[in-house]
Amino acid sequence: MEATIEVTQLSKSYAGVAAVENVDISIGRGEVFGLLGANGAGKSTLIECILGTKRQDQGTVTILGMNPQTNRKSLFERVGVQFQESGYQDKITVGELCEVTQSLYRNSLDYNALLKQFGLLDKLKSPVNELSGGQKQRLFIVLALVPDPEVVFLDELTTGLDPKARRDVWKSLSELKAKGLTIFLVSHFMDEVEMLCDKICILKQGRSIFYGTVQEAIAASPYEKFEDAYLWYTNEEEQDDARI
Numbered sequence: 001m002e003a004t005i006e007v008t009q010l011s012k013s014y015a016g017v018a019a020v021e022n023v024d025i026s027i028g029r030g031e032v033f034g035l036l037g038a039n040g041a042g043k044s045t046l047i048e049c050i051l052g053t054k055r056q057d058q059g060t061v062t063i064l065g066m067n068p069q070t071n072r073k074s075l076f077e078r079v080g081v082q083f084q085e086s087g088y089q090d091k092i093t094v095g096e097l098c099e100v101t102q103s104l105y106r107n108s109l110d111y112n113a114l115l116k117q118f119g120l121l122d123k124l125k126s127p128v129n130e131l132s133g134g135q136k137q138r139l140f141i142v143l144a145l146v147p148d149p150e151v152v153f154l155d156e157l158t159t160g161l162d163p164k165a166r167r168d169v170w171k172s173l174s175e176l177k178a179k180g181l182t183i184f185l186v187s188h189f190m191d192e193v194e195m196l197c198d199k200i201c202i203l204k205q206g207r208s209i210f211y212g213t214v215q216e217a218i219a220a221s222p223y224e225k226f227e228d229a230y231l232w233y234t235n236e237e238e239q240d241d242a243r244i
């Protein structure tokens with residue numbers, strides 16, 4: 001079966017400095033994929049190349065069978081993106097922002113149902129900039145889902161959410177996954193990754209240093225807890241130094 005996202009030997013440098021180097025990724029329909037790595041590891045660069053907003057120096061990207069560079073318009077209709085800083089007008093209300101977002105797409109879901117699912121229906125008339133951090137975060141997930149996408153990119157999904165809200169978001173995403181939504185997640189929370197991701201890639205200085213399941217990541221490390229294993233992967237050099 002054709003992968004929903006296929007990245008082969010992707011490399012991208014800025015002024016001769018490598019940000020992403022020879023990365024391979026393959027994500028099937030309905031899979032949740034987690035991209036992990038420290039600040040500056042190359043996650044955003046890789047995502048931008050996958051979305052076609054940046055051009056890689058080498059390698060290929062196929063998303064929903066298309067080349068993102070040449071099919072930006074078709075992909076826009078079928079791919080949802082949630083990022084931490086979305087631009088919106090100063091006084092716009094939740095309902096208006098949903099309306100504006102909906103109008104950008106040919107097909108869309110009922111945003112009232114999404115707001116309800118993410119516990120925001122009572123905020124319909126509230127100005128977006130009067131929402132709490134966690135409410136805003138959930139609103140941006142809703143906006144990413146408005147186009148009824150086949151693939152969704154979620155960056156720092158539950159940053160700033162209280163424990164109950166995190167669980168609720170995980171539950172909603174699991175339901176969407178069960179319906180066939182492919183989810184590309186960037187997360188710094190290992191409990192979240194463990195809970196949601198079928199497969200992960202750990203980037204370190206632009207290189208993929210681990211690719212596989214969370215269970216495989218733990219098994220190939222000296223640790224039993226995933227967070228310990230993750231830190232071991234990302235800090236290996238320092239640990240080697242410490243042993244000397």
Ligand SMILES: Nc1ncnc2c1ncn2[C@@H]1O[C@H](COP(=O)(O)OP(=O)(O)OP(=O)(O)O)[C@@H](O)[C@H]1O
Nearest residue numbers: 014015018019037038039040041042043044045046
């Ligand atoms: N437009 C740019 N011009 C020059 N260098 C850049 C540019 N964008 C990113 N970089 C560099 O490329 C490297 C990877 O950055 P990138 O933003 O992809 O990392 P990241 O993993 O998304 O980080 P974070 O978790 O902090 O968002 C960093 O060293 C960064 O300084």
